[in-house]
Amino acid sequence: MTHHTQIVDEPTLLEIAASGALEGSTRRYEKHIGEMAGVYLDDAAWRATLAENGADHLVYSVNEQKYQEGPGALTIGTSTLLPGRYGSEFAVTRGHLHQISDRAELYYCLSGKGVMLLETADGDCSAVELTPGKAVNVPGQWIHRSVNVGDEPFVTLFCYAADAGQNYGIIGDAGGMKHLVVSDGDGWTTIPNPRHRGYTREAAA
Amino acid sequence: MTHHTQIVDEPTLLEIAASGALEGSTRRYEKHIGEMAGVYLDDAAWRATLAENGADHLVYSVNEQKYQEGPGALTIGTSTLLPGRYGSEFAVTRGHLHQISDRAELYYCLSGKGVMLLETADGDCSAVELTPGKAVNVPGQWIHRSVNVGDEPFVTLFCYAADAGQNYGIIGDAGGMKHLVVSDGDGWTTIPNPRHRGYTREAAA
Numbered sequence: 001m002t003h004h005t006q007i008v009d010e011p012t013l014l015e016i017a018a019s020g021a022l023e024g025s026t027r028r029y030e031k032h033i034g035e036m037a038g039v040y041l042d043d044a045a046w047r048a049t050l051a052e053n054g055a056d057h058l059v060y061s062v063n064e065q066k067y068q069e070g071p072g073a074l075t076i077g078t079s080t081l082l083p084g085r086y087g088s089e090f091a092v093t094r095g096h097l098h099q100i101s102d103r104a105e106l107y108y109c110l111s112g113k114g115v116m117l118l119e120t121a122d123g124d125c126s127a128v129e130l131t132p133g134k135a136v137n138v139p140g141q142w143i144h145r146s147v148n149v150g151d152e153p154f155v156t157l158f159c160y161a162a163d164a165g166q167n168y169g170i171i172g173d174a175g176g177m178k179h180l181v182v183s184d185g186d187g188w189t190t191i192p193n194p195r196h197r198g199y200t201r202e203a204a205a
Numbered sequence: 206m207t208h209h210t211q212i213v214d215e216p217t218l219l220e221i222a223a224s225g226a227l228e229g230s231t232r233r234y235e236k237h238i239g240e241m242a243g244v245y246l247d248d249a250a251w252r253a254t255l256a257e258n259g260a261d262h263l264v265y266s267v268n269e270q271k272y273q274e275g276p277g278a279l280t281i282g283t284s285t286l287l288p289g290r291y292g293s294e295f296a297v298t299r300g301h302l303h304q305i306s307d308r309a310e311l312y313y314c315l316s317g318k319g320v321m322l323l324e325t326a327d328g329d330c331s332a333v334e335l336t337p338g339k340a341v342n343v344p345g346q347w348i349h350r351s352v353n354v355g356d357e358p359f360v361t362l363f364c365y366a367a368d369a370g371q372n373y374g375i376i377g378d379a380g381g382m383k384h385l386v387v388s389d390g391d392g393w394t395t396i397p398n399p400r401h402r403g404y405t406r407e408a409a410a
Contacts, residue, residue, distance in 0.1 A: 011323045011331045011347060014340040016313065065342055072307030072345040072366065102277030106364045108221065108313070118216045126216045135219040135362075137270055140277040142216060157340075159311045159364040161277060 014065055018111040018132075020080030020155040022063035027077075031094065033057040038172070039094065041180060041193065042087030049086065058082060060093050060146075066162050073162035079107075081114065081146050081154045088182040092117075095145025095177060099165025102140035106159040109134050113150030115188060118142045119178050121170075121199040127181065127190050130156065143170060143199070147181040149188040174199045219270055223316040223337075225285030225360040227268035232282075236299065238262040243377070244299065246385060246398065247292030254291065263287060265298050265351075271367050278367035284312075285360045286319065286353045293387040297322075300350025300382060304370025307345035313362040314339050318355030320393060323347045324383050326375075326404040332386065332395050335361065348375060348404070352386040354393040379404045 015023035033046070034055025040046045049057065064077025084091030095117070098105070107116055109130035116136050118126040120143065128136045129149075138144050148154035171177055175195040181188055220228035238251070239260025245251045254262065269282025289296030300322070303310070312321055314335040321341050323331040325348065333341045334354075343349050353359040376382055380400040386393055 010329075011321070011333055011341050011343055011349075013333050014342065016338050016340055018338075067309075067342055067344060070307050070345060072303075072305065072309055072369070074309040074311055074342060074364070076311050076340065076342050098277075100277065102275050104272075104277055104279040104367075106279055106281050106311075108362060116216070124215075128216055128218050133221050133223075135221055135281065136216050137219065137272055137279060137281050138216055139272060140275060144216075157313060159279070161366065162309075164277070 012065065012067060014076065016078060016110070016157060018155060020061065020063065020078040020110070020153065022065070022078050024065055025063040025077065026065050026067070028061065028063045030061045031059045033059055039092065039176070040086040040089050041176070041195065042089060045086040059084070059091060069162065071163055074159055075162045076159050078110065079146060079156050079158060081148045083148050083151050083153065085183065090181050090183065090188065091148045092181070093146045094168050095143060095171050096166040096168050097143045097170050098140070098160070099167050100163060103161045103164035104140050105138045105144070107136050107138065108157040110155040110157055112148065112152045112154035114154035114156070115147040115149050115181050117145045117147055117177060117179060117181055117190070125179060127179070143177065145177060149181065170199060217270065217272060219281065221283060221315070221362060223360060225266065225268060225283040225315070225358065227270070227283050229270055230268040230282065231270050231272070233266065233268045235266045236264045238264055244297065244381070245291040245294050246381070246400065247294060250291040264289070264296060274367065276368055279364055280367045281364050283315065283360060283362055284351060285358050286351050287358055288353050288356050290388065295386050295388065295393065296353045297386070298351045299373050300348060300376050301371040301373050302348045302375050303345070303365070304372050305368060308366045308369035309345050310343045310349070310363060310365035312341050312343065315360040315362055317353065317357045317359035319359035319361070320352040320354050320386050322350045322352055322382060322384060322386055322395070330384060332384070348382065350382060354386065375404060
């Protein structure tokens with residue numbers, strides 16, 4: 001994971017490319033295949049990709065601008081999730097609930113074809129397909145993950161309160177999200193994740 | 206002004222067109238030339254447009270989705286500012302400081318060519334040109350207004366905390382913003398607004 005952080009307090013131009021390149025960003029991080037252990041149901045398929053491409057094979061990258069720390073500040077950035085398949089399961093980001101769980105998040109698709117997979121600890125679920133020009137306003141309390149169901153990078157512009165934070169553990173503690181996004185002929189569908197043990201209400205509180 | 210409001214609490218697909226059309230919006234409002242009295246320096250030019258086009262002539266429209274009221278909620282929408290000139294001054298939105306003044310706002314340009322004019326009560330100022338793919342993260346405490354410096358509608362995608370509110374009065378009380386965006390040959394520039402009386406710190410507090 002590569003980190004580079006700085007804080008600015010003036011209005012700053014952001015140049016946002018459909019590729020996810022972000023001029024004006026203050027931080028970039030990358031997730032590689034070696035950091036995705038246990039994320040995909042088909043562990044053998046994950047290991048095969050790891051062996052073939054090496055642990056540093058890029059899965060997704062995030063460029064973001066966080067200009068200040070105050071309660072009203074917004075973090076704005078791009079997420080670029082490369083295409084991939086692990087058995088029938090499409091490439092995903094780790095997914096998260098916000099640490100301050102009522103914080104919403106905008107995802108606006110810049111390029112590619114993806115799904116925002118959304119679940120609550122109460123058992124609600126939703127899967128929203130995103131292509132360029134489509135967006136989703138992810139409400140507070142919804143655990144969410146990007147899934148690339150296309151052949152090109154799936155790139156989104158995101159925006160959320162800078163104080164929101166990310167709770168990644170809630171998904172790992174539950175044995176993964178309740179649903180998986182898998183191939184269905186030329187398209188995609190969701191199926192139950194047999195390893196899912198239920199979300200703990202404590203983690204979501 | 207046309208209002209239509211509803212509240213939803215589920216993740217909802219938004220379809221955002223470069224024209225500013227927003228499928229999934231919960232509210233739309235419009236500002237017409239008859240509602241822009243006192244906004245432009247050249248009052249005679251404003252009156253001439255009013256006489257020629259009628260008070261209902263559209264200046265800008267906003268489509269937005271506000272799905273819930275909580276502190277973490279985000280309002281997401283599009284602003285479409287039509288091209289226009291009043292003497293040398295370009296068409297503008299009313300402009301505002303957020304009622305909760307530390308709330309930031311994302312503006313991402315979808316089409317056209319515009320300027321985000323930004324000022325603080327402390328005397329800082331900035332003007333950021335926006336064309337498709339460019340964006341600005343407007344920090345808290347910055348009074349801001351969209352200006353259309355092109356020949357086509359200037360359309361932005363915006364995102365801000367749903368509790369932010371808008372303080373429009375701070376600009377009117379000051380005799381307008383400190384700067385005007387005016388034509389400069391084929392381009393634009395900013396000049397001091399001779400009617401500006403200074404922002405009151407009380408209004409910005």
